[in-house]
Amino acid sequence: MYFVYLILYxxxxxxxxxxxxxxxxxxxxxxINVIYIL
Known part of the structure; x- marks a missing residue:
């Protein structure tokens, strides 16, 4: 069980x-997109 938590971490x-x-x-x-749209 501890090993699974380690992998997830x-x-x-x-x-x-x-x-x-x-x-x-x-x-x-x-x-940049916002500036380009404006």
């Missing part, structure tokens, strides 16, 4: 790092 950490790296890119892309 590592997956969550990797996903969170990936999201943290993607967020600024998505944010800037949306800003």
């Amino acid at each position: 590592t997956i969550m950490v990797k996903v969170s790092k990936y999201i943290v790296e993607l967020l600024p890119i998505i944010y800037s892309y949306e800003r």
